[in-house]
Amino acid sequence: MTRPPADSIDANDDADGTVGNGGGKITRKVVLAAALGIIDRDGVDALSMRRLARALDRDPMIVYRHAPNKAALLDGVAETVLAQLKVDPTDPDWVAQLRTVAREYRSLALTHPRVVPLLVTRPLATPLALRPQGTLRPLEDILTLLTTAGFSPPAALHIYRALFGFLHGHILDELQELIDNPAETDDLLRLGLHRLPIDQFPLLRSLAPVLATYDGATELERGLDILLAGLTTTLNPPNQTPPREAQPPTG
Amino acid sequence: MTRPPADSIDANDDADGTVGNGGGKITRKVVLAAALGIIDRDGVDALSMRRLARALDRDPMIVYRHAPNKAALLDGVAETVLAQLKVDPTDPDWVAQLRTVAREYRSLALTHPRVVPLLVTRPLATPLALRPQGTLRPLEDILTLLTTAGFSPPAALHIYRALFGFLHGHILDELQELIDNPAETDDLLRLGLHRLPIDQFPLLRSLAPVLATYDGATELERGLDILLAGLTTTLNPPNQTPPREAQPPTG
DNA sequence: TCCTACCGTCTACACCGTATGTCTACAGTG
DNA sequence: CACTGTAGACATACGGTGTAGACGGTAGGA
Numbered sequence: 001m002t003r004p005p006a007d008s009i010d011a012n013d014d015a016d017g018t019v020g021n022g023g024g025k026i027t028r029k030v031v032l033a034a035a036l037g038i039i040d041r042d043g044v045d046a047l048s049m050r051r052l053a054r055a056l057d058r059d060p061m062i063v064y065r066h067a068p069n070k071a072a073l074l075d076g077v078a079e080t081v082l083a084q085l086k087v088d089p090t091d092p093d094w095v096a097q098l099r100t101v102a103r104e105y106r107s108l109a110l111t112h113p114r115v116v117p118l119l120v121t122r123p124l125a126t127p128l129a130l131r132p133q134g135t136l137r138p139l140e141d142i143l144t145l146l147t148t149a150g151f152s153p154p155a156a157l158h159i160y161r162a163l164f165g166f167l168h169g170h171i172l173d174e175l176q177e178l179i180d181n182p183a184e185t186d187d188l189l190r191l192g193l194h195r196l197p198i199d200q201f202p203l204l205r206s207l208a209p210v211l212a213t214y215d216g217a218t219e220l221e222r223g224l225d226i227l228l229a230g231l232t233t234t235l236n237p238p239n240q241t242p243p244r245e246a247q248p249p250t251g
Numbered sequence: 252m253t254r255p256p257a258d259s260i261d262a263n264d265d266a267d268g269t270v271g272n273g274g275g276k277i278t279r280k281v282v283l284a285a286a287l288g289i290i291d292r293d294g295v296d297a298l299s300m301r302r303l304a305r306a307l308d309r310d311p312m313i314v315y316r317h318a319p320n321k322a323a324l325l326d327g328v329a330e331t332v333l334a335q336l337k338v339d340p341t342d343p344d345w346v347a348q349l350r351t352v353a354r355e356y357r358s359l360a361l362t363h364p365r366v367v368p369l370l371v372t373r374p375l376a377t378p379l380a381l382r383p384q385g386t387l388r389p390l391e392d393i394l395t396l397l398t399t400a401g402f403s404p405p406a407a408l409h410i411y412r413a414l415f416g417f418l419h420g421h422i423l424d425e426l427q428e429l430i431d432n433p434a435e436t437d438d439l440l441r442l443g444l445h446r447l448p449i450d451q452f453p454l455l456r457s458l459a460p461v462l463a464t465y466d467g468a469t470e471l472e473r474g475l476d477i478l479l480a481g482l483t484t485t486l487n488p489p490n491q492t493p494p495r496e497a498q499p500p501t502g
Numbered sequence: 503t504c505c506t507a508c509c510g511t512c513t514a515c516a517c518c519g520t521a522t523g524t525c526t527a528c529a530g531t532g
Numbered sequence: 533c534a535c536t537g538t539a540g541a542c543a544t545a546c547g548g549t550g551t552a553g554a555c556g557g558t559a560g561g562a
Contacts, residue, residue: 026509043376048549059511061551070550117375121368123427125294128462129443136452143454153454154461162474165424169416176374192380201387203394203404210405211379223413230477277541300519310542312520321519 026056028066032076036115039077043114049073071125075132078118083134084108087141094149095228098159101142102167106220109171116175120168159231166227174216187212277307279317283327287366290328294365300324322376326383329369334385335359338392345400346479349410352393353418357471360422367426371419410482417478425467438463 034055038047049070053060067073085104091097109116123131139160146156184190187208196205285306289298300321304311318324336356342348360367374382390411397407435441438459447456 049551050549061512062510064551065509113375117368117372120371120423124364124368124423127443128428129446133447133451136447136455140452140455143458147454153458156454157458157461161424161470162477165420165474166417167420168423169418169420172371172375172419173412173416177379192378195380196384196387200384201391203398203407204387204391207394207404207408210408219412223416226413226481227477230481299517301517312543313541315520316540 026058026062026066028076031056031063031066031073032080035073035077036080036112039114039118040112044074044117047074074118075122075126077115078122079132079134081108081112081115082119082138085138087138087145089141089144089148091145092149094145095232097145098142098163098228099224101138102163102220102224105167106171106174106216109175110216113175113178116171120172162227162231166223170216170220170223174214174219177211177214277309277313277317279327282307282314282317283324283331286324286328287331287363290365290369291363295325295368298325325369326373326377328366329373330383330385332359332363332366333370333389336389338389338396340392340395340399342396343400345396346483348396349393349414349479350475352389353414353471353475356418357422357425357467360426361467364426364429367422371423413478413482417474421467421471421474425465425470428462428465 031052035047035052038052038055049063050060052063052073056062063073067076085101085108087101088097109119123135128136142160142163143153143156146159147153151159188194188205191208191211193201193205193208193211198205282303286298286303289303289306300314301311303314303324307313314324318327336352336359338352339348360370374386379387393411393414394404394407397410398404402410439445439456442459442462444452444456444459444462449456
């Protein structure tokens with residue numbers, strides 16, 4: 001009998017909402033999925049080894065069979081999210097492909113907003129080459145995309161940096177502006193801006209309506225316009241399709 | 252006598268390296284400075300209320316006199332660092348002023364690299380208006396800088412977002428590429444890239460020398476060139492000095 | 503059949519954030 | 533002077549945390 005004590009046999013679709021995984025086999029994938037679920041629901045701080053084990057309906061120590069320690073577990077969660085970012089390195093239109101990647105990255109971040117701190121933070125703790133390979137895959141793929149398009153590897157790296165730098169910044173910006181109290185109708189109150197002294201923050205307060213109607217998608221597109229235009233003019237590869245203007249996805 | 256038991260009276264410049272603050276008065280500033288010291292030395296994870304108290308040579312609970320809880324303490328640390336960022340809202344040359352701010356932000360991040368996760372992450376947990384006011388000061392100041400230069404408030408906000416989005420992204424990029432093993436002379440080994448399978452990451456591995464000689468300062472300047480050029484062409488304010496080309500600080 | 507490998511469990515330790523209570527020193531009041 | 537109120541520092545305690553180490557049971561290979 002590998003099940004926990006009797007009192008939890010039947011009544012345990014535990015407080016984490018996950019249905020305790022019953023008697024199913026525990027794999028790394030299952031562990032990471034459960035961890036991701038907890039983080040999505042309650043944030044990174046809410047993820048503890050014990051709570052994760054509770055969600056898996058197993059002993060806390062089981063997690064250590066699939067991750068050497070908690071830091072590695074968090075890396076794993078970041079990796080599973082980032083691994084969903086697919087790059088097509090064979091796309092002949094590199095500008096369009098980068099746009100697609102950017103949009104997908106944004107939508108990934110918006111569906112897992114509480115994972116974003118991990119995405120931007122974990123790499124700071126680990127030297128590049130020691131990072132989980134799923135994390136490096138998009139980098140390598142974009143490098144091949146760009147070198148295939150005619151860029152030199154250093155130029156490709158430059159473009160990659162510019163794109164993801166911009167992307168990370170944009171995501172952080174956008175998530176910061178999520179609404180305080182969505183039910184409130186008045187913009188000032190909804191954003192909590194009324195708490196700021198008027199004499200010290202007049203402009204910020206006056207921007208309530210603008211802040212309240214922030215549109216991340218088109219903000220991203222405009223940023224990409226500028227960025228990609230700047231890149232194509234400074235670094236034109238030999239064999240290349242002309243860069244397209246902003247073209248938000250139709251769907 | 253407010254001092255702790257005798258055994259620590261003379262021999263306690265404790266393991267945190269800070270000289271226990273002796274009998275000095277504990278203020279919020281002192282607490283935050285000690286916390287910053289610990290984070291600078293050993294990272295955010297190493298900061299615990301107990302260790303902070305040990306550094307202050309006091310009982311753990313004093314910290315709660317100056318911060319309601321640990322999250323607020325971290326916010327305070329982020330604030331003290333960010334408050335060092337001075338914006339001159341009266342500068343007539345807004346482009347030059349933004350460049351200066353960007354450079355100062357970068358140098359701030361480089362002198363406190365382990366605080367950067369807090370800088371980019373804490374705001375995600377707190378709605379804009381609830382953030383410590385020291386955090387909002389640079390925002391308001393940049394808004395007045397730009398509106399004084401002739402931009403409308405929404406345009407000013409747009410520029411602020413673009414600048415700090417780019418800035419955050421750049422900082423994260425730059426810190427990620429810090430060296431694994433600085434003593435090693437071979438670039439591949441120094442970056443740990445030899446651990447990557449050649450057949451799966453050929454381009455990344457080939458970029459070892461480029462990665463090893465990353466120059467964040469000029470990378471930042473080039474990014475600012477593109478960004479500010481893009482902003483001035485799309486959003487030209489009425490009364491404005493012409494934008495200058497990249498001009499790294501002479502000192 | 504035994505051996506090895508792994509998987510899940512149990513126990514235990516040192517440490518964590520913080521609610522609550524107690525002690526002390528001092529300010530103001532009569 | 534005694535008395536009270538108050539604020540700061542200290543002490544205790546509770547429930548939780550990450551994880552080292554040892555133990556049993558089960559599966560597969562020799």
